[in-house]
Amino acid sequence: MTPGLIYALAGVALFVLGLAGVVVLNQALRRILAFNLMGSGAFLTLVGLAQRDGGVDPVPQAMVLTGIVVAVAATALALALARRLAQGGHGDG
Amino acid sequence: MGMAEAFLDPLPWLIVLPLAWAALAFLGGPGRGGHLAVTGLVVQLALALALAGQVLENGARTHAVGGWGAPLGIDLLADGLAVAMLLLAQVVALPLAVYARAYFSEVAQTAFWPLAGFLIAALNALFLSADLFNLYVTLELLSLAAVGLVALGGKPMQVAAALRYLLVSLTASAAYLMGVALIYGTYGTVSIATLAPLIGADPPLAAWLAAGLMLTGLLAKTALFPFHFWLPPAHGGAAAPVSALLSALVVKASFYLVLRLALDVFPALAAHAAPILGVLGAAAILWGSWQALRTPHIKMLVAWSTVAQLGYLFLVFPLLAPDGLALQAGVMQAIAHGLAKAAMFAAAGVLMLATGRDTLAGLAGVAGRVPVTLFAFGLAGVTLMGLPPSGGFLAKWLLIEAALSHGQWPWVVVVIGGGLLAAAYVFKVLRQAFLLAPEDSHFHPVPRSMEWAAFVLAAASVVLGLRGVELMALLAKGAA
Numbered sequence: 359m360t361p362g363l364i365y366a367l368a369g370v371a372l373f374v375l376g377l378a379g380v381v382v383l384n385q386a387l388r389r390i391l392a393f394n395l396m397g398s399g400a401f402l403t404l405v406g407l408a409q410r411d412g413g414v415d416p417v418p419q420a421m422v423l424t425g426i427v428v429a430v431a432a433t434a435l436a437l438a439l440a441r442r443l444a445q446g447g448h449g450d451g
Numbered sequence: 452m453g454m455a456e457a458f459l460d461p462l463p464w465l466i467v468l469p470l471a472w473a474a475l476a477f478l479g480g481p482g483r484g485g486h487l488a489v490t491g492l493v494v495q496l497a498l499a500l501a502l503a504g505q506v507l508e509n510g511a512r513t514h515a516v517g518g519w520g521a522p523l524g525i526d527l528l529a530d531g532l533a534v535a536m537l538l539l540a541q542v543v544a545l546p547l548a549v550y551a552r553a554y555f556s557e558v559a560q561t562a563f564w565p566l567a568g569f570l571i572a573a574l575n576a577l578f579l580s581a582d583l584f585n586l587y588v589t590l591e592l593l594s595l596a597a598v599g600l601v602a603l604g605g606k607p608m609q610v611a612a613a614l615r616y617l618l619v620s621l622t623a624s625a626a627y628l629m630g631v632a633l634i635y636g637t638y639g640t641v642s643i644a645t646l647a648p649l650i651g652a653d654p655p656l657a658a659w660l661a662a663g664l665m666l667t668g669l670l671a672k673t674a675l676f677p678f679h680f681w682l683p684p685a686h687g688g689a690a691a692p693v694s695a696l697l698s699a700l701v702v703k704a705s706f707y708l709v710l711r712l713a714l715d716v717f718p719a720l721a722a723h724a725a726p727i728l729g730v731l732g733a734a735a736i737l738w739g740s741w742q743a744l745r746t747p748h749i750k751m752l753v754a755w756s757t758v759a760q761l762g763y764l765f766l767v768f769p770l771l772a773p774d775g776l777a778l779q780a781g782v783m784q785a786i787a788h789g790l791a792k793a794a795m796f797a798a799a800g801v802l803m804l805a806t807g808r809d810t811l812a813g814l815a816g817v818a819g820r821v822p823v824t825l826f827a828f829g830l831a832g833v834t835l836m837g838l839p840p841s842g843g844f845l846a847k848w849l850l851i852e853a854a855l856s857h858g859q860w861p862w863v864v865v866v867i868g869g870g871l872l873a874a875a876y877v878f879k880v881l882r883q884a885f886l887l888a889p890e891d892s893h894f895h896p897v898p899r900s901m902e903w904a905a906f907v908l909a910a911a912s913v914v915l916g917l918r919g920v921e922l923m924a925l926l927a928k929g930a931a
Contacts, residue, residue: 366636373629380622389618396625400632407636418635421584425628428591432621435595439602439614446607 365406373399386440390433397429461498461505462514462527465537465575468495473568477561484564485552491568492548495575496541503534506928513581521582521642528581528644531928532782536578536707539786542911543699543793544571550797550904551692554804562603563692570596570696577704583631583641583665583716586708587624590672594620597701600693601685612684619681623668630665633657643715652719662720665712672705675728675765676735679758683742687754691800694750698757699793703785706764710781713768725768732765733865740872744879747810749799752876753792759869760788760835763850766862770853779923780849783915786922787842790912791834797905798828802884805897811880816888823902825884830909832877837870842915 372395379392401422408418472491476484506512511530520526529537548567555563573592580586598620602613635641637657638649650658674682682702686694713721739759743752767781801824806813818825834843847866854862888894915922 369632373625376625377622380618386614386618393618393621393625396622397628400625400628403629404632404635407632408639415639418632421631421635421641424584424588428588432591432595432617435598436614436617436621439598439610439617442602442605443607443610443614446610 360409362406362409365409366403367406369399369402369404369406371399372396372402375399386436386443390436390440393436394429394433397425401425460514461502462512462529462579463516465495465498465502466572466579468498469568469572469575473565473572476564476568481557481561484560485548488548488564488568489545489552492541492545492571495571496545499534499537499541502529503538503925505529506531506534507925510928525585526581526642527579529579531925532707532710533578534928535782535786535922535925536703537575539703539789540571540574540578540700543789543908544696546904546907547692547695547793547797550695550800550901553898553901554690554692554800559603559690563600566596566599566603567696570600570701574700574704578707581643583634583643583646587628587631590627590705590708591624593701593704594624594672597697600696601689603693604690606688608684609688612681612688616681616685619671619678623671626664626668626671630661630663630668633661633664637661643711647715647718650717650719654717654720658717659720662712662717662724666709666721666724669705669709669712670728670731673702673709673764674758674761676731676738676758676762679735679739679761682758683751683754686757686796687748687751691750691796691803694754694800695793695796698754698796699789702757702761703789706761706785710767710778713771714778721768721771725771728765729769729862732762732768733862735759735762735765736865736869737762737872740869740876743876744872747812749802749809749811749814749880750796752811752880753795753799756795756835756873756876757788757792759873760784760792763788763846763866763869766850766854766865769859770850770857770862772853772857774853774856775926776849776853776856779926780846780853782926783842783849783919783922784846787834787846787912787915790908790915791831791841791843794827794831794905794908794912795835797901797908798824798831801897801901801905802828804901805894806892807895811883814880814883815886816884816892817894818884819888820894821897821902823906824897825881827902827905827909829877829881830906830913832873832881834909834912835873836877837866837873840916841913842919843912845916845919 376392376395404418408415472487514527516525577589598613598617671678736759743755763784767777770777805821834841837843837847
């Protein structure tokens, strides 16, 4: 088993854990964290799978960087909404 | 392509322009955004028409952003399907911008225009994307702008609906991204054109898994039954112009992607999933229509009708064939429903402003006060029911023709049954509006521009049925 494949499998495990979290948990903050876990899992799989032949492929790294920026923006929006909801007194977070 | 030619190409401007007016609206502050948006959208509509002319004449074409081609840079692709969706987006957005200028207070407009601009830019970029990863990015941009718009009013119910929508949307995008990771790991590319021949008819397990993840994620975003639970509160609870943008355009973007994947990336795999998609579509038509009939709120009725009408889009998949009938039906339905639903939400917004209430019961007597709006609601209803000569009629006719030519008559029953149910919920609204107003009721005046914006959209959805030939010619221009 190559190191790249180990990363990819770890990524899949993180993704599944995160997905279970989003579906099962009911607090907004925990679900937002679980979504981040899913994202990280997908990124790890993307980088891990692309390294099978030993060399480093720059394209998935660029994709993951873009993906992280998107995930940060999405998390910020989710947190802002969750806070607004909690302040309104009707929140579940 | 020379420097000047590249600069005059309408393709990149369809993405840059909305970004520009969105940013300017944000910087300009209250009272400026509406003017900029309407001007920008007029230019965008002209650009989309110019692009459609080019594609009709010379076939599909690509544009390397900034002169850097794939794989290092990003390629944009405009084929018939992409241009048809681009046209829909600009045609719907322009009257809605006029509507929104009258609908929102100046304070609400400061947030509306930047978000609406980003939404349109993300949509246009999505329709023009030629690789799976760029599609992921545009899909996320679209969701972020859409969620922001849902939360615009700031009421606890709207914020709760926005958060739920965001979490569903993010989970769905993560599933899509995982699919992209598996595809890149297996084939070393995310370009749609390169992937199609590589994947072929008998792909490895990783491709199956990727297709399953991407498809499931996109179905959740399109709110196909049983993933529809987030749609009615988000679309029904948002401000009227926002509901119109979301129901008409945003859910169509993920449907467009499902169609792209089924046609260009995983045709063999999609063929296996097609019967399931058809059954879910049929379930969506029946369940959505039933819920629309039961709800006492006008906008929830329109939102549940979206759940039902989205179902028709998925009847297309079991009928996809080289004759192209089902594809034409799907795109016609997407466009006709886009126009009609934008009109219906716009009309519902006017009815709620005029009566000051959000229930069907409150509509009594409204027919005499806002006749143009009610006429618009009825015309949009004609498209949803599928009566001639509307675009909805043409879409459903093509669907029935495709189903009969494959000998799959159960779909015919669903199409006709769905039309009857649509008639039932549309007439429920109209009947209430024509009742006599109670003695103690009083109506608020509504700006004329809002009524006419709704009317223009509704009329376009009906007239579309007469321009079907042009649309078919456009769709025939595949990515050769």
